Amino acid sequence: MKPRVGFFDFASCEGCQLTVLNLENELLDLVELMDIIEFREISSETGGELDIAFVEGSICRPEDVRRLRAIRRRSRLLIALGACADTAGINALVSDRPEAELVREVYGDDPELMPAAGHPRPLSAFVQVDGRVPGCPIDGQEFLAILQALLIGRQPELPGFAVCAECKLAELPCTFERGIVCLGPITRAGCSAHCVAEGDRCRGCRGMVDEPRSGPYYRILEEHGLDLDAIREQLRTFNLAGEVKK
């Protein structure tokens, strides 16, 4: 029997599910390899036990927690799809401000019109997560590699080294030489340094590599006349959740 797979989303832009749909060359093969039981964005079908649930988005409210737990109960494996699910990603940018203040600022003071809102949290804050596809958005090819591992019963592995290494292998000019802060030295690889290749810098959307070597990184920063504040500002965009935890 084909594995039963579902796609779900919480607070997010749905761009990671869209990245799956953008695999036009592989989509027909994927449909042969697995039964896509649920994928609300493109299907009105629902139901049943799942072998793999891919979940995009952050968890903000009690009703989100309930829906996530219900998905967890009927799924053998639950995989965080993209930065919002994996680390709270860009959603966490508001985590350093009180929730009530945010709601008041956007929706006003009328209690009847004030929606429930909480700080966004990653899936792992509430349920067991069996794997993750990092990035904002995810990398389609990396998703395929992780899916392949899951389908043959292997634990998918993420690179344990930094984007900087992929960048050097691709022989790209170092972003620091342009006097710009790059998060490549401390961000987990797996994207082939896509943004640097496109002429931008690494903004750290894939989250930090395990135990980043901060010593040499500070030295690089100093050599280029940059300081801790510059890097802290860069880290805010995708890694504020981690900062707040410390």
Added chain:
Amino acid sequence: MKIAVNHLARIEGHANLVIDSARGQVRELRLEIVEAPRFFEPMLKGCHYSEVAPIAARICGICSNSHTLVSLEASERALGIEVSEQTRQLRRLLAFGEILQSHLVQLYFMALPDYYGVASILPLVHSERALVHHALELKRLANDILRVIGGRPVHPVTPVVGGFTRLPDAAELMDLRRRLVLVLPDLEATVEIFAGLDYPDFEREVTALSLLGDGDYPVFGDTLVTSGGRGAAVADFRDLVEEYQVPWSTAKFARMDGRDYMVGPLARLRNNHDRLSAMARQVAEALDVGPATANPYRILPARLVEVVHGVERSIHLIDDLLLAGLQEEELPAPDRFGAAVAVIEAPRGLLFHAYDYGDDGRIRAADCIIPTAQNLASIEADLRLRVPQVLDLGREDLTRQCEQLIRAYDPCISCSTHLLRVDFD
């Protein structure tokens, strides 16, 4: 009869439909927007101008390019930066790429299954091989336009304040041009598919609001126009449109002159029909959509007309770019820090961003109005009129017709919830 459809499928984001009727009367009808708020405007506060567009893009995966482009334009206006003609043309091509991608996903993946009586396009992989082939060919090309110009389909990398971090190769543009011509048979087949659909008979007069095209069908622009012929400057958008809250929605609704109005493909087509490309005008005629179309189910063919227009105009844009030759350019620096607004015709309609920058180059206040937020009141008004007409169809068909109607607007709930207003200080 009570109908409650939770987490409506085949739309972007989370909404519930609630209908309560008795003795042929609708007692209650609500489109509940249940998406969690994400507070993008507070996120943008304090952001340096180089960070604003990448954050704004994350409001929505399916229209991240439109958010990026309008964000860049609002910032550039506020910073006194003038971009080159080459940059303007490349951005226009990027905008067409996204309109094609977003429209094709909606037409083939979200809308068409209703008309084929299936839950999704997936079962059609076997039963309608040709149809799925057309869908994937067209969609792949749309994504490749986004890759070549913007670096990737979702959350573009190359567009920045002042221009692009890298330019496409001439060879890549030539390849896109060749393929834009090669997909014309797929496009023709798509037109035949949508010409053969049985759109429900239903009409409701509603004001259409869009940009007024400057010699061309609009993408960017400075002038708004209503279907009643009233014009307004983009800078006065905030005075024209009033946002309001309803207790059942985390997205704000919008009205103009105290009434609901429509934005998006049909609104644009009604207001700019004479600016469509030659091929698109022919298709509009074949699909029976024009300035007088009042059936919201017919937003689908209007969307397809825009796909045809986008393909034809992309070919011309690439010709113009290749003829002029691509030039590497220095990115201009800001010469002031002020406030400005910009509007783009995103796939779903008028998308408005307004920023106020402080002297440190950081955002003091941000304000955005989203196409779907502008359409929500119109969707509800359509449903209020439609439901009593089809109450005797029974629960299943009634629900399906309502869902079809909601989907025709292609609501993007993530967008509409994720950007709400912050008052200017």
